[in-house]
Amino acid sequence: MGVLLVISCDNEDQNPAPPVNEPDPTGTIVVKINTVGKDDDPDGYNLIVEGSANRQVGPREEITISNKKVGRYSIELSGISNHCTGTGNMVREVNVPANGTATVEFEVDCKAILRDRLAYNKGTASFTEFKFYSSKLDGTDEKIILNKVIFSSQMRISPDGTKIAFSDRMEGTTIQQIFVMDADGENLEMIPFEPNENPAFTSQFLPVWHPDGKKLTFRNAARTVTYDLETGTRTVVQFEPNEVFIVNQVVENGSKFLGTYLTTRPGEPLTQRLATMNLDGSDLRFLKEGPSLLFSGAVQNGNKITYIQREIGPVFVSDIWQMNTDGTEDRKINSSLGFSESEVLNTFTVSPDGSEFIFFVSSGPNSYLAKSKLSSTPQVINFSTSGVRNNPAWSPITRN
Numbered sequence: 001m002g003v004l005l006v007i008s009c010d011n012e013d014q015n016p017a018p019p020v021n022e023p024d025p026t027g028t029i030v031v032k033i034n035t036v037g038k039d040d041d042p043d044g045y046n047l048i049v050e051g052s053a054n055r056q057v058g059p060r061e062e063i064t065i066s067n068k069k070v071g072r073y074s075i076e077l078s079g080i081s082n083h084c085t086g087t088g089n090m091v092r093e094v095n096v097p098a099n100g101t102a103t104v105e106f107e108v109d110c111k112a113i114l115r116d117r118l119a120y121n122k123g124t125a126s127f128t129e130f131k132f133y134s135s136k137l138d139g140t141d142e143k144i145i146l147n148k149v150i151f152s153s154q155m156r157i158s159p160d161g162t163k164i165a166f167s168d169r170m171e172g173t174t175i176q177q178i179f180v181m182d183a184d185g186e187n188l189e190m191i192p193f194e195p196n197e198n199p200a201f202t203s204q205f206l207p208v209w210h211p212d213g214k215k216l217t218f219r220n221a222a223r224t225v226t227y228d229l230e231t232g233t234r235t236v237v238q239f240e241p242n243e244v245f246i247v248n249q250v251v252e253n254g255s256k257f258l259g260t261y262l263t264t265r266p267g268e269p270l271t272q273r274l275a276t277m278n279l280d281g282s283d284l285r286f287l288k289e290g291p292s293l294l295f296s297g298a299v300q301n302g303n304k305i306t307y308i309q310r311e312i313g314p315v316f317v318s319d320i321w322q323m324n325t326d327g328t329e330d331r332k333i334n335s336s337l338g339f340s341e342s343e344v345l346n347t348f349t350v351s352p353d354g355s356e357f358i359f360f361v362s363s364g365p366n367s368y369l370a371k372s373k374l375s376s377t378p379q380v381i382n383f384s385t386s387g388v389r390n391n392p393a394w395s396p397i398t399r400n
Contacts, residue, residue: 025098026067031075032105035059038112038184039083042399045108046079059108068096077106083162084110112184113161114395118349118358120369121149122387132166132185137358137371137394139383145185151176153205154347154391157183159213161397167205167218176203178218180229191227193220194234208247211254217247224257226279237281242266245277245284248298248307255279258305260295261286274298274307274327287327297347300325301354306333308345318344320359337372349394360390 031047040059047057050073052065057077076091087107094102118137123130132146132155151169153176158164162183167176178191193204204225207218217226222244224237239245247259261275261284273289287305288295298307303325309332311317320337323330337357339345344362351357356373358381369389372378383389 025070027070027096027098028101029065029068029073029075029094029096030101030103031057031063031065032103033057033059033061033063033077033108034105035084035108035110037084037108037110038182039110039115041081041084041108041110042115043079043081045077045106048074048076048078050074059110070096070098072096073102075104077108080108081110082160083113084108111162112182112186113397114157114164114183115161115397116399117395118369118381119145119155119157119164119393119395120389121153121155121391122389125386125388127388132164133389135383137381139369139381142383142385145183146181146188147185155393156207156209157393157395158209159211159396161395163213165207165209165216167207174203176205178204178207178216178227180216191216191218192232206246208250210250217250217257219244219246224281235279237279239281245275245281248296249300250279251276251300258298258300260298274305287323288330299348299350301350304354306348306350306357308348318346320345320348333374336374338376338378339370339372347391349392351394352396352398358392358394360392 029049033045035041044056044058046054047063048054049065057063072093072095074091074093077086080086087109090106092104094104096102114134116137117134119132119134121130122133130149131144132149133142133144135142149168150171153167156165163180164183165178165180167178169176177193179188180191181188191204204218204220207216209216214230215226215228217224222238224245224247226235242264244262245259246262247257249258251258256276256278258276261273263271272294274287274295275285277284292312294310294312296308298305304322305325306320306322309319309321319332319334321330322333342363346360346362348357348359356371358369358371361368361370367388369381369392370378371381
């Protein structure tokens with residue numbers, strides 16, 4: 001008898017081959033960053049892409065992020081410096097298509113800014129035809145800011161480095177007014193003033209920035225005026241007749257004035273006192289006074305006040321002094337700065353960290369700018385072109 005052998009294929013049907021898992025579709029995100037305007041943001045920006053690690057990007061850069069799953073993503077550009085403004089919304093959303101590319105573009109507009117630079121007046125050897133210039137701290141990369149200055153005055157750089165305030169004479173008159181301009185000399189505007197009964201006292205001069213960069217304090221005849229650049233509001237402090245307070249700096253987080261208090265009463269000699277007071281004129285405190293002493297340029301850095309003291313006498317003496325903010329430990333520091341007795345220190349400016357000084361120095365017929373710190377040798381700043389440079393101002397903004 002024969003045997004019939006039947007082979008079944010049921011086992012193959014019951015155990016099919018495992019399916020092949022296709023990978024999820026992906027796409028690409030391209031981020032384009034463009035910085036326009038008069039300057040860059042030197043530190044770049046922080047790019048935040050949802051689902052990816054944050055990264056630092058340059059002011060002009062194109063970033064490609066591959067292998068992003070299909071879907072919607074939030075993208076943000078942050079870390080923008082105060083002198084720059086993003087155009088439009090700095091948080092965007094994009095849809096990443098399968099095997100495609102989603103592109104997003106950011107634009108940042110930056111104002112001109114003085115950073116790690118020195119600003120000063122520059123004129124001819126006869127101390128005429130002054131213009132405003134800036135340069136790097138070593139004297140290189142000199143650039144003109146304003147090509148006509150009638151009266152050589154000291155510039156004051158705003159706390160954010162984007163504005164400059166100064167006083168200058170009105171064309172054809174002896175009246176001085178306060179002007180504000182961008183750091184590159186653009187958008188020059190005059191601060192409004194209120195005429196006095198005596199036109200000779202219309203002048204406004206010696207502007208000083210407040211720490212918030214929104215207000216200026218200056219002298220208007222015998223009055224101390226604070227002007228709000230945003231609202232146009234004027235706040236006036238006025239003492240008794242023949243009394244004046246000249247503000248050199250706004251200190252203590254914007255709550256006090258540091259400067260010189262003058263009295264010029266009839267029949268009495270002019271008296272000056274190094275002093276502080278509240279913004280409303282109250283709490284007037286004298287730090288130093290003396291017969292025949294004149295004070296100027298006082299600057300507070302940390303717990304020290306540095307200032308110029310001039311002594312009127314048979315020989316005119318001008319020295320740099322330094323004291324604690326309460327007036328103690330007052331001492332002359334000319335020799336500590338490395339200058340000789342024959343070098344006259346006229347005006348000075350201080351580095352943002354308070355450790356270095358740049359002086360306008362006169363020595364016989366010569367004048368120059370020199371940089372120094374305590375217990376060091378002064379370094380004359382060498383410029384590539386000739387000219388008298390004075391009234392230096394060190395920008396408060398630094399890359400460091």
